Amino acid sequence: MTDIEIRGLTKTFGAVHAVDDVSFTAPAGQVTGFLGPNGAGKTTTLRVLLGLERPTSGSALIGGQTYRDLPRPRRSVGAVLEASGVHPGRRGRTHLALLARAAGLPRQRVDEVLDVVQLGAAADRRAGEYSLGMRQRLAVAGALLGDPEVLILDEPTNGLDPAGVRWLRDLLRTLAGQNRTVLVSSHLLSEVTQYADQVVIISGGRLRHAGPIDELTTDGRNFEDAFLALVSDPADAPVLTERKEAHR
Numbered sequence: 727m728t729d730i731e732i733r734g735l736t737k738t739f740g741a742v743h744a745v746d747d748v749s750f751t752a753p754a755g756q757v758t759g760f761l762g763p764n765g766a767g768k769t770t771t772l773r774v775l776l777g778l779e780r781p782t783s784g785s786a787l788i789g790g791q792t793y794r795d796l797p798r799p800r801r802s803v804g805a806v807l808e809a810s811g812v813h814p815g816r817r818g819r820t821h822l823a824l825l826a827r828a829a830g831l832p833r834q835r836v837d838e839v840l841d842v843v844q845l846g847a848a849a850d851r852r853a854g855e856y857s858l859g860m861r862q863r864l865a866v867a868g869a870l871l872g873d874p875e876v877l878i879l880d881e882p883t884n885g886l887d888p889a890g891v892r893w894l895r896d897l898l899r900t901l902a903g904q905n906r907t908v909l910v911s912s913h914l915l916s917e918v919t920q921y922a923d924q925v926v927i928i929s930g931g932r933l934r935h936a937g938p939i940d941e942l943t944t945d946g947r948n949f950e951d952a953f954l955a956l957v958s959d960p961a962d963a964p965v966l967t968e969r970k971e972a973h974r
């Protein structure tokens with residue numbers, strides 16, 4: 727089982743506690759929605775998970791190992807952190823071919839993933855000519871290249887048109903149905919309710935909820951109201967060391 731396990735994770739940048747003692751599990755076979763207001767600490771958590779930042783304390787593990795310790799990370803984990811990481815002069819197909827070569831993957835995977843993300847017709851245009859939604863599709867294609875067991879996507883619906891959002895939703899459900907682990911950050915609450923099995927909500931770097939959406943709506947509130955109540959804590963802003971110490 728390739729679960730994602732975040733245990734007591736803290737990440738500080740100088741005096742800012744971007745992530746503050748957060749623990750949750752994103753299990754295989756499920757889509758986990760990762761929610762929180764701007765600056766909540768979602769991207770920081772995902773960057774630590776992908777070995778792009780070192781944790782200040784705690785751990786972020788994939789199948790019991792850090793990303794850096796995985797034997798073949800590019801095959802076992804696919805990630806979309808931001809869709810702008812493509813050279814504008816590079817054609818979509820060439821971009822994917824270079825990624826495939828770097829990961830030691832067969833060239834045929836390029837055509838397969840182009841098919842999955844429905845970008846075939848634009849594959850030979852330069853990425854600089856792509857719309858935001860097309861760049862997102864290209865980024866998702868790159869994440870899928872290694873046929874990974876774990877998908878980590880930071881706001882993947884950003885820029886997608888309604889048909890694109892539906893396509894992504896179906897893709898996420900299909901991937902979870904294949905027993906893959908899918909962790910998706912998003913700001914679109916109504917979207918998340920349609921594809922996530924469980925949600926993790928953080929705010930001000932702290933965990934506010936981890937579990938099924940139903941658990942938040944048992945009192946008859948809708949999910950949006952429950953979410954806003956959870957994240958509207960006055961101590962919501964990232965905790966400053968000085969402030970924290972002043973309260974000790």
Ligand SMILES: Nc1ncnc2c1ncn2[C@@H]1O[C@H](COP(=O)(O)OP(=O)(O)OP(=O)(O)O)[C@@H](O)[C@H]1O
Pocket residue numbers: 739742743744762763764765766767768769770771964
């Ligand atoms: N490299 C950095 N240096 C300093 N502060 C940082 C750095 N990266 C993130 N932060 C701070 O950490 C906090 C959490 O940011 P993060 O990007 O993780 O939030 P987020 O939940 O992804 O927000 P958004 O929804 O707006 O993308 C913010 O206060 C941010 O300013």
